Amino acid sequence: MKKASLVIGMLVALFFISCEGPQGPPGFDGFDGRDGIDGQDGINILGQVIDIEGTFSIGNDYSIFYEFPQTIEVFETDVILVYLLWDVTEDGNGDPVDIWRLLPQTRILDQGLLQYNYDYTFFDVSIFLESDFDLSTLPPADTDNQVFRIAVLPAEATQSGKLDVTNINSVMGVLGINEKDIQKVKMN
Template sequence: MKKLTVLGIFLAVFAISCEGPQGPAGFDGDALVGDTYEIDNVDFNEIDNTIAVQFNQDIVNGDAVLVYRLDGVDNNLDIWEPLPTTIFLEGTSYLQYRFNYTLADVEIIVESDNLNAISDDFMLNQVFRIVVLPSDLIGTVDTSNFSAVMTELGLQSNDIQTIDFNTLK
């Protein structure tokens, strides 16, 4: 009886493992995987509080886009702050940097209860880094740490595509 059961299981596995119809076609190779951009010289004001950056090519559906703002420099090391972030100013004022994205572009937005009152330190000559993170890496890396993201992607600073915002206008 045991031999018959083993034979039945073997035949069932053999029958199930037969080749089936061909699956759907994969990506054609034009999708962007794990890229990083630096956007320099970004100036915001009360009228133009949003910038849009087009990707060189569409990103893969399911990948994540991360945006970081250069918050300062300490001992010659850049301090990258992940967005969204809110800065509370004197009194009851606030400033918020946030972003949204599609498969083709990313928008970086600055908001406040009074953009006219915000210091130029927060509005002019801002620098942002945009990272496209493949979906299979999303749960494996601390996305609040720009250096960790770059290490996980295997990218160095010379791999970052620098874009002067003035050329996007």
């Protein structure tokens, strides 16, 4: 009995809540307020994407060091992502398509495990090789003329949690950057 009266009471309440009467007359327009003083325009913080090409050797301790130039402003809260050009394939028209992989990347070789890794500050990025074997035994295909794509993402771009950082095209889309906009740097 209690349940039946509770259900009936809820239905009656729902009925009264959902009822509407005729629409009333429109209200008065408000008075225009005073215009405020124009402030300074804000800055539009955009991310950057840079391609660097370098060679790992015993001379550079199997690391490639890239210092951000003055033209690229990186804040402590920004996120730096580094991608390795893993391979190049072709699309249906025979045009080349780059295959990028987010670092760190581990390869299983005959000699053991090889990892391409990186660390960064808001001044620079260091990309380096780590292994459980002597790196001097690596073939040139694993060390010479390696291409990396460095993406500088403002903290705001990463806060939504919906950005797929493993997909360089997704990252570039969020930053509004096209292939032609990417600065290319060849390291010595």
